[in-house]
Amino acid sequence: MRLLGMSGPVLVLFLICIAPGAVVIVVLCRLHFGAAILPPTIAWIDDFTIERYRPMLRLLDDGDVRFVSSRKPHSLTRLRRARCRILRRYLRCLTSDFSRVLTALKLVMTQASNDRPDLAALIIRSQATFAACMVLVRVQLVLYSVGIGTVNISELLKVFEGMRLELRMLLPAASDSPA
Numbered sequence: 001m002r003l004l005g006m007s008g009p010v011l012v013l014f015l016i017c018i019a020p021g022a023v024v025i026v027v028l029c030r031l032h033f034g035a036a037i038l039p040p041t042i043a044w045i046d047d048f049t050i051e052r053y054r055p056m057l058r059l060l061d062d063g064d065v066r067f068v069s070s071r072k073p074h075s076l077t078r079l080r081r082a083r084c085r086i087l088r089r090y091l092r093c094l095t096s097d098f099s100r101v102l103t104a105l106k107l108v109m110t111q112a113s114n115d116r117p118d119l120a121a122l123i124i125r126s127q128a129t130f131a132a133c134m135v136l137v138r139v140q141l142v143l144y145s146v147g148i149g150t151v152n153i154s155e156l157l158k159v160f161e162g163m164r165l166e167l168r169m170l171l172p173a174a175s176d177s178p179a
Helices: 008-032 042-046 050-059 062-071 073-111 117-145 154-176
Strands: none
Touching (some): 050 073, 050 154
């Protein structure tokens, strides 16, 4: 087993130790250097609803997999790979939306008349939780693509929705204050 000139034990060490660390760094960079956002308004934040991501749950439904495997077992691998590809696109959108919500929260926090260390701590904690959940989901997705286990995105969606609701609660207060 040689890949890029690596022997078996070195490759295994790379996959176990270094690869997950690289994934964490990539996820954190994407969260930190997210796309520029529009000024936060109530209408803007209402566009970032968890409902946009409900189809992700349908992609992971075992009923379809069982149906395909009973009818056309040779198509099962293709179905899993296609679903994984679509789910990765959803995950990119979710990461981008989460980054925008965090950036808007930071903007609201810096414009506030009083300090909010509790909000700063919540942002940091949510960012770390989201990154850890994203890494876990991506590992589960790789395993799922080869027929092992399932993918659980519920915690990821919960963190996103929590930050979205936090921003939603702060926006009326932010829009009432003089600019």
